[in-house]
Amino acid sequence: MVNGDKPLVTAKHSDDLKTVLDRLSQFNVISLPVVNDEGQMIGAISVLDIVVYMTWGANNITQFRSLSMRARDIIGFWATSKHESAVFDETVPLSSLLEPFSQGAHRILVHSVSTPSKYSVLSQSDVVRHIFKHRESVAAVLSQTLEQLGIAPKAVASIAPGLTTVAAFRSLVEKKVAAVAIVDQASTIQGTLSGSDLRGLTQEQMKSFYLPVSEYLKAKHGGERTAIVVTLQNTLEEAMQLIVSYKIHRVWIVSDLSSKKVIGCLSLTDIINVFNN
Secondary structure, eight states: OOOTTSOOOOEETTOBHHHHHHHHHHTTOSEEEEEOTTSOEEEEEEHHHHHHHHHTTOSSGGGOOOTTSBGGGSTTSSGGGGGGGOEEETTSOHHHHHHHHHTTOOEEEEEOSSSTTOEEEEEHHHHHHHHHHTGGGGHHHHTSBTTTTTOOOOOOOEEOTTSBHHHHHHHHHHTTOSEEEEEOTTOBEEEEEEGGGGTTOOTGGGGGGGSBHHHHHHHHHTSOOOOOEEOTTSBHHHHHHHHHHHTOSEEEEESOTTTOBEEEEEEHHHHHHHHHO
16 A cells, blocks of 8 residues: 655755755655654654644734744744644555554555664545455445444535635644635535645745735636535445545535535544454
């Protein structure tokens, strides 16, 4: 399940944030493990960590904080990044990895037994794709509807499409969530904003952060993207099929497919938690 042939890209704890941001953009990733002078993993830093640190309290781009701060000083600025430094042996069974993933870790580091200094990254997406690939072994679970699995309506973090982009990304931190639903006044789903929407970000592109979030996303992705939704009557297999096919991290749960009023969310964490329990 882990691709050990792909070299692990890291940031040094002494790198300034501009260097880290350039590296994140160069490799088109949203977070990097951070290593100390001895090459030991001490945490992780994400694009969102950098963006929130730079823009916190700023009313315009002239008030953005400097990128001269060191990586070690903002590790885990966003709460979710604090989970990213977990390291596991490659011989550990998948069942043992479900617990950290079900607790919100988005990715973990796996080190090689034969080459202890060699690390690979295993993500929630990798685990969900693996389970779905071998779905015949868990057919009894996958055939149940979300409602049958005990997934109930719950309040979701949401924002309006007219909110500025910088305020929208700050809301991820303030609400302590990985994504927010973009909804209109009738709570109809319009789109999704998550840390993944910062992938490939450059310092120059931050000038667009005071656009409405809906305009930022159109420019970022070359047009509008339809939010992927399910109802509580959909099976877990149907929901996972959408997540795997669209390569997304969550589907929004709506009251019905006509009104698309958001009543919940099914994330990768939720799916892994089903199997962990």
